[in-house]
Amino acid sequence: GLLKVDKEPVTVLVTGAAGQIGYALVPMIARGLMLGSNQPVILHMLDIEPAAESLKGVKMELIDAAFPLLRGVVATTDVVEACKDVNIAVMLGGFPRKEGMERKDVMSKNVSIYKAQASALEEHAAADCKVLVVANPANTNALILKEFAPSIPEKNITCLTRLDHNRALGQISEKLNVHVSDVKNVIIWGNHSSTQYPDVNHAVVTTSNGHKPVRELVADDNWLNTEFITTVQERGGAIIKARKLSSALSAASAACDHIRDWVLGTPKGTWVSMGVYSDGCYGIQSGLIYSFPVTCDKGEWNIVQGLKIDEFSREKMDKTAQELIQEKKLAMSCL
Numbered sequence: 001g002l003l004k005v006d007k008e009p010v011t012v013l014v015t016g017a018a019g020q021i022g023y024a025l026v027p028m029i030a031r032g033l034m035l036g037s038n039q040p041v042i043l044h045m046l047d048i049e050p051a052a053e054s055l056k057g058v059k060m061e062l063i064d065a066a067f068p069l070l071r072g073v074v075a076t077t078d079v080v081e082a083c084k085d086v087n088i089a090v091m092l093g094g095f096p097r098k099e100g101m102e103r104k105d106v107m108s109k110n111v112s113i114y115k116a117q118a119s120a121l122e123e124h125a126a127a128d129c130k131v132l133v134v135a136n137p138a139n140t141n142a143l144i145l146k147e148f149a150p151s152i153p154e155k156n157i158t159c160l161t162r163l164d165h166n167r168a169l170g171q172i173s174e175k176l177n178v179h180v181s182d183v184k185n186v187i188i189w190g191n192h193s194s195t196q197y198p199d200v201n202h203a204v205v206t207t208s209n210g211h212k213p214v215r216e217l218v219a220d221d222n223w224l225n226t227e228f229i230t231t232v233q234e235r236g237g238a239i240i241k242a243r244k245l246s247s248a249l250s251a252a253s254a255a256c257d258h259i260r261d262w263v264l265g266t267p268k269g270t271w272v273s274m275g276v277y278s279d280g281c282y283g284i285q286s287g288l289i290y291s292f293p294v295t296c297d298k299g300e301w302n303i304v305q306g307l308k309i310d311e312f313s314r315e316k317m318d319k320t321a322q323e324l325i326q327e328k329k330l331a332m333s334c335l
Ligand code: NAD
Pocket: 015, 016, 017, 018, 019, 020, 021, 022, 046, 047, 048, 051, 092, 093, 094, 095, 096, 097, 113, 133, 134, 135, 136, 138, 160, 161, 163, 164, 192, 246, 247, 248, 251
């Protein structure tokens, strides 16, 4: 049957679109996985000169895929053209981490890119543009973008920790042999780095007898307090070791989840993790982009308040905050 689609298209920018996450992400966006199956989209794809030819090839494939929701494709190396009237910006552009590098090793290469692109977004994007930074160091790149785009509301600038959140759900699901969609309300606190704290203290599993705490179902406290945490913290590195490339399909999928929940809302009783501008809650110093549990409604995220934090969690939440403070200093000194 013919489905009448008459919504105004939403313009989505993907930077670094010729890269490996971009190649997985743009078809997801064009299929409606990010903004909904009845939401037409216009894709703006930005990359740099050495990747221009490859970016053209991606555009050709998007046309060849004949996506019903795709109303236009711009492939460009001009940051001004790329940012023009953009409603959603997904920032993948940058230099990825290679085997043996920590995410902060890519710092100096990436912060200067984020400073320049902040200005272009500020001047040319839609006033209510929502920004998701994926490129590493994701939290600090997002912070630099925020600092150098003062007219973009700070609530509109976020970074991706949804991949870590989904990884945590996946580990619990495997351990308990339950469906991943029956696990919810894990939390990723802090930095998208190996100091992040994946917290299961409030996580639950939906069973035939209602919700059961993960802490009750996983009898092995030791696993939850050690191996579970390090597996999630080090999963990015494990993927790099196995693929010789960093995660791409899972990162693209998490980016869709992040934007979809932000724009369309989180399901009732469910929270997700997002890297957002801290306001001092949970004792995390303000002025950092730190991952918190959030619920989203009508295009706005709000940090889940009032969760009880035990001593074990407190120490880990502070440690990852300390790393972000150091990264912020280092980033500022690179500029
Ligand atoms: P990639 O190297 O395949 O692609 C990056 C693309 O960015 C390349 O095409 C490159 O030409 C382009 N680029 C470089 N400088 C640019 C600039 N100034 N403007 C526009 N484009 C530019 O890398 P990838 O595997 O697609 O990963 C992208 C980024 O995402 C990396 O920084 C990676 O570390 C990060 N990452 C983050 C997460 C997360 O969960 N936050 C997960 C996976 C990967």
